[in-house]
Amino acid sequence: MLRFVHTADLHLDSPLRTLAMRNPALAELVENATLTALIRTVDFCIEQSVHALLIAGDLYDGDQKSMHTAAVLTAQMRRLDSVNIRVFIIRGNHDSLSTITKKLTLPKNVHVFDDRGGRVDLANGLATIHGVSFAKPQAPNSLLPKFSHPVPNTINIGMLHTSLAGSSQHDVYAPCTVSQLDDFGYHYWALGHIHKRSVQGNKSTIVMPGIPQGRDVGETGPGTISLVSINEQGHVTVHEHTVSPVQFEIIEVDISACKEWHQLLDTLLNEIKKIRKAAPSEHVIVRIIVSGKSHLHFKLIRDKDLLHSTLQSDCDAIGTLWVEHLRIKTSKHDKHNSVVPSHEALPDLAAIINDSVLESAQVNVLASEELRVFTSKLPIEVRHLFGETEHERNRMLSKLLSEGSTELLEQLSIGDESSTEVSRPKDSRGNKS
C-alpha cells in the first residue's frame, strides 16, 4: 500500500491583505497561520508514517526574501528526512519568481522537478512520481506533453499546477481538461493552483487539494490537506484532514424578524456562535452581512460602528472569534414610506439632490476625479471593481452618487427623529442650529 500526503498553494510569506492590517493582533495571527499549517502538515505526515509529501506548486507566494520562512521550511524538511519521508515539489506560477527557492539548500529527501519534467521512483518501485514545474510565471500552453507515459507495473502519480480548463475571467495556467488527465493512464493526479478543493475523475483520481490556510475572506472554510492511499490493485482512497489554525467565514443574516436592537444583537450573535461551533480551525474570522427589510435600517446605517464593536466584545468573551467586517445590506421597512419626514425641508432637499445635483455636469466631473484618485490608491487586484472601461466606471459613479445621496437623506431623517434625545449644537446666540 502506497500512502502519501498531497497539498499545494501554501503561499508561505503571502503579503498581508487589508483586513489584517487594521488589527495588529489579527495581522500576527494570519501572518503565522501559513507556517503553522505547514508545520501541522509535516506533523501529520510523521504521525501517519507516509511514504511521501507532495507539494503541487505555489509553496511560496512570490519574490519574498524572509529568512525566517526559509529557516522554518528547511527545518520542517529535515524533520521529514530524519524519518525517511520523501518530499516532491513542483513550482507553480508564484514560485517561479521566488529567489528563496533558488538559493535554498534543502535536504536530500526533497526533490524539486524542473520545467523539462521528469519522473522519480518511490518506495522501491511501488510508485513513480511524474512532475513538471513552471519555468516562468506564465504558462499559456498545456504542460501535458512534457509528462511521460505511465510506467507499467507501478502506481503512476502526476504532479501538475494548472488552472484546468480555466475561466474567461482569469489567466489560464498550463491549461488542460479533466478528461485529458483522466485518459492519461495515471492512477492519481496531484494538482494545485485552484484554491478550492475538488475530487474528480473516473479512470484516475484527480485531486485539487485546495488551500491549506486561507489568507482572506475570499478563501473561506477550513484549510485541508489530502491523505491518499493506493493499494497494489490501484484502488485509491482520499481522506481530507484540516490543518488551518485560522478560517474565514462569511455569513448573511436576515434580520427582518427583529423589531428591537437587542433582538438584532441576539440574532447576529447566535449565527456567529453556530459558525464558531461548526468550524474545525481554532480561530474564526467572520464577515457578517446584515440583510432584510427592517425598521432598524436607519439605525443600522447610522450606528454600524457601534454594532461592530458590540459584536466584537461579545466575540472576545467567547474567544478565538473576530468580526472582520460588518456589511449593512438591509432596506427600509415598507411602512417607512408612509412616514412623513418630521422636518419639512427634507422633501425639498431630496428633490434638489435628485433633480439638480445628481444631474449636474460639474458634480459628475468632480466626483469622477475623486473616484480616479481613490482608485489609484487601491491595490491593483481590486481596481477593476470600479469598472474596466470608461462606460462601466461612469455607471459605477452614478450608482455611488445615488446610493450616497439616499444614505445622506436617511441619516438626516433619523437625525431629525432623535432630536428630542440628542442635544444639538447651539450657535453663538444660544439658539438651536
Ligand SMILES: [Mn+2]
Ligand atoms: Mn498558482
